[in-house]
Amino acid sequence: MTAPPRPTHIDTMRERNLALVLQEIARRQPVTRARLAELTGLTKTTVTGQVAALEGLRLVTSGGPVREGARGRPGAPVSLAPGPVAGLGLEVNGHYLAACVLDLTGGVRLSETYACDNRGRDARDTLAALAALARQMITRSTEAGLAVVGTAVALPGVIAEDRVNAPNLGWDSVPAAALLDDALPVQTIGLTVDNEANLGALGERWYGVGRGAGSYIYLSGEIGIGAGIVVDGELFRSAHGSAGELGHVVVDPDGPACRCGGAGCLEQVAGLDAVLRAAGVSDTSGTSESRLSELLRRLADGDHDALRAVDAAGRGLAVALVGAVNLLDPDTIILGGLLARLAFWLIPPIEGAVIRGGGKLRGRTPVLRASTLEAGSAVRGAAGTVLAAVLADPLSVA
Amino acid sequence: MTAPPRPTHIDTMRERNLALVLQEIARRQPVTRARLAELTGLTKTTVTGQVAALEGLRLVTSGGPVREGARGRPGAPVSLAPGPVAGLGLEVNGHYLAACVLDLTGGVRLSETYACDNRGRDARDTLAALAALARQMITRSTEAGLAVVGTAVALPGVIAEDRVNAPNLGWDSVPAAALLDDALPVQTIGLTVDNEANLGALGERWYGVGRGAGSYIYLSGEIGIGAGIVVDGELFRSAHGSAGELGHVVVDPDGPACRCGGAGCLEQVAGLDAVLRAAGVSDTSGTSESRLSELLRRLADGDHDALRAVDAAGRGLAVALVGAVNLLDPDTIILGGLLARLAFWLIPPIEGAVIRGGGKLRGRTPVLRASTLEAGSAVRGAAGTVLAAVLADPLSVA
DNA sequence: AGAAATAAGTCTAATGTCTAGACTAAACAG
DNA sequence: CTGTTTAGTCTAGACATTAGACTTATTTCT
Incomplete structure (x- = not known):
């Protein structure tokens, strides 16, 4: 079966x-x-x-x-080996392209981020730019004596049967893997494409704060809110690839309608746009990065609206997380992406609610942590999957 | 790791x-x-x-x-073999003890249910009664030429490190596996204890409506509400064994406080007691079975309060399920236990909400089905785990 | 300094499962 | 009755692993 x-x-x-x-x-x-x-x-x-x-x-x-040991022949x-085998990780997000090359030991050998707006852009153009970046990384790797044996790509969307739906990029059923594969030199390990939250979770597991945790939920807050679920060190993957859509968990049955068709979804409360709007940060003032900086500045200044907006987001996240914790029973919850940068203000309201909800039943409460890899966790995770594939099948590089 | x-x-x-x-x-x-x-x-x-x-x-x-084939030597x-190898499944629930013996082909060779109230009773007494039932089943199996090679037990609680917490039975940290093991003859496959929702999910997978489904959520509604999660044919088990506590997912952030420490939990809306209370079925009129019958009678008569109570339960379930579906992305949702008997009234409100919530994102919506094994799914699943262990390690019966 | 002890790593023969392919067995078609 | 097809068995050979003897390298004791 x-x-x-x-x-x-x-x-x-x-x-x-x-x-x-x-x-x-x-x-x-x-x-x-x-x-x-x-x-x-x-x-x-x-x-x-x-x-x-x-x-x-x-x-x-x-x-x-x-x-x-103390005595006897020393071993x-x-x-x-820190080379030559290396893996290439790529990432497309709303406001940047990123790439990084890791060697088998997990060392970052090359790393690059291009700020650019991919939200309106045609998917083919974005992928062409990504492929150019990838080829450049491969060339530089070769010059450095490294052999890139495979590539993995992180995308903010649902990957099903080789097609990518990424509403936040305006992508609808894009055959990303096929398009990229054609634009890259042949590698020994086939190109893989995965959801950004999944790869971010793996990045944390291998190189970040998830290293010790056995089971955890990684929250990836960029434009939408996704979750990567790791159970006993293994990434949880659903049959259809659209698990972890935490952004559309209902946190307020009487809340406003959402583009997903439901009502009161978490994204309506804790998504970047919703938080910025509630905090009164004008939504025409430029890139999401600059708007986020503005929000952080106001929070640091103790601005009332900003603090209230983030607190509301925290409470919404808490409702969704209490549900997820009851369902999945993780040891740890990791705030990633933009949420990591808001962690200082988000952790208190979330922690309180998670400890209360179901705490008496379980006795043990999951620990909340903020990612320290920040935006890098998904690219790192992507490169890591290539290395993991080598570790799982060493003969693949023969 | x-x-x-x-x-x-x-x-x-x-x-x-x-x-x-x-x-x-x-x-x-x-x-x-x-x-x-x-x-x-x-x-x-x-x-x-x-x-x-x-x-x-x-x-x-x-x-x-x-x-x-058409020609050639026939194979x-x-x-x-429909014998002698057989597995014994046991179940403790609020209002009955059950046992069944399955042979390798999945055929039910013996089956027994004892109605009795286990809610107030001391855990040791309940387990002694269960052991007596088990010994009787083993004796009868031997007489029928069957060899019971192992036993599995379904309990309505959280199993962590060989201790069972079952609030609905009044059990606190009961070493059920050890107590039962001492009271039963030695078997070739060690006795296992698992959550009733998990085993119910497996029962459906092997012998019920889950047979075709790859990934599904099985809802076990008895006194509490639990969920067994099956992904790609495998039961999802968390590290600490308390996954699937759907009863404590928040469905109404402003709802009443729950014994778990949180507020607005599903159990407050869709648990048996809550539904009976809302339907106006007096809570002193006898066993849960008779009270449920009364509720079903009123529903069939079109009683307003009863219909409204069940509809409210359905809407609560829907909120929790939309969350679970977004997180886990199953093909199917199976209503089991008491919920199966209310399926006729529960499915419409749940189905509408599940289709709306996230439906536009996924395109595909999970199918809702009612268990046809009804109360039997957990015992069947328990016996099935013994047989699955034999299939996974044939030499264990040597 | 030399001998005994300890531990790392290598060498050799034996074990046991699998595969390949020849072979036998059992059916049907003409 | 012969040729064809498919099922199942038999025999020889391949190959990764094991057990245990052996070599090498270092410390400790006398």
Whole structure:
């Protein structure tokens, strides 16, 4: 009913163990073969062979002997290679294009953001600009001795069956993956496209404040409000790709109608436009960035309307989050994107409501944190998915 | 960070392929070895060997030759054995104890329900009664030539670290699994305890209206309201086991305070007690069963208060479900337990709201269905988990 | 300084499952 | 009765893993 069954034959076994060893190296970073044998349950002989294969793929490097325990022969620590394998992450948002290149160790090797307004623009033009940026990053990577093995793209919309619907960009059923794939050089790992909240959640998991948390909800507040849901370290993906639409959870049954067809949606209360309007920041004064700066300035000055608007947004978020917490039972809630920058004012009202709602039932209350990667979490997450694919299937770079 | 890594060695490979073959047999029921080889990607030789092993475990039977294609030698169809392996499902609820025994084919071999009030009763007494019922079922199974290989229990509460909190039964941190395990004969598959909504969802998936659906939300309305979430055929389990608490999603931010600490929870509007009260069914007139019958009678008579009460419950459910649908993006919503019996009156208000809320964004709207297993879905699901464990690890019954 | 202890990593033989492809078995068509 | 088709079995060979002996490198004890 779900995936086609895959038998395990002898070389599947080797592939799986190769991935197992590599992932364990990634997790424990400098680690000796002997310890890897303990950790994975494989024998020392097998581990030696697998590590040799991974060195051949240039995914790991084996350093000189270093004493770890008190006595006995010192082990040779094995680590992820900081090159040449690298992943490219791309992001399209309402007001910028972004790209970054990460090596296997998670180090940011290149990073670039282009401010530009993509909201009115034709999807093909936007994607052409993104492809140009991507090609430039690949060229610069090659010059730096890096090999970009794959690309992933973060988009603020719903991805279903290779078509992208992104109302906030004015995209309707755009075959983004196909268009980009044609405009980029062939790579060993196929190009993937995913929702910005999903990739932001993964970015936090690998490189941000989600690192320790097992299960969490990542809120991506840009123009709309999306949620990336991570359960036990795994991204939750629905069958149709439109999970996590927190912006259209009902927070006030008697509230105003929403473009989604419902009424009283969170986006009507806590979306960027709604907050700016309620705070009295004129909606003609320029880019969303400058308008947000204006809002932050007023908040810092203690402006009454601004504080009230953000408090209302916080209470709306709280209602939606109490529902999400009761449904999903996460350890942590991470405020990302623009919400991270409002975290100082948002966290108090949200925290109070989340602790009250259902707190008595569960005993434990999720922790609220603000992303420190800010706008970078989705691009980082995108590049990270490429690296995760390499870790899951090391032979793909052969 | 999640599960300890398990290496694949040579006999792991065999176990995995054995499970693969068995699961494929379960899915396609009468199927020849040749077709199994095609389906699984294994060779005919291997399949023959695996089927022989499964026959040795008495999990499958191989029938006489039957012509399937037009010409050529007819194949010998292999099917799941309707015995001796069987699973026992148990359930505790506010007003009954239930048990059922299923064989591998999913056939109900024994089934029993004891009406009794477990709400005030001491947890140990209730569990002792349940154990007595279970022992009786095991004895009768043995007499019928069945071997009960494992037991699973459905409880209306949160199961965390082997302790059960079930406010509606008055249970606080009861070590139910340990208590029951001591009172039952040793079985080859360890006893498991799970939430009633989770097991109900699985019951629907295997034996009920969830059979075709890939992703769905199963609503279990008994005294409280819980949800079992199935994504791509897999049950969604949170790290702490308290996911699916739909009863405490906020449906009216200005609503009355709830025992959970929050305000305006769904349970305050659509819980059994709330509906009966709003419908004016006196809350001293006897068992919940008889009170529910009274409500159904009044609804059938077109009683105004009753209709209004159920409509209000439907609208509350709709708000919570719109949130859940936006967050989880299911194909189907299944009304179970008492809600199934009110489905005729509940579906219209819910359906309208779910179609409106977010419908324009997604294009596709989840289908609403009422469980036909009714009260039986959780017990069936419990017994089913035992059988699923056998299918996942055939050697466990060796 | 030399011997014993300890631990890392490598080598060799054995194990067990799978595959490939030849082979036998059972049906039907002409 | 022969040729064709498909099901299932048999045999030899491939290959990743294991167990355990062995080598190498370092510390500790005498």
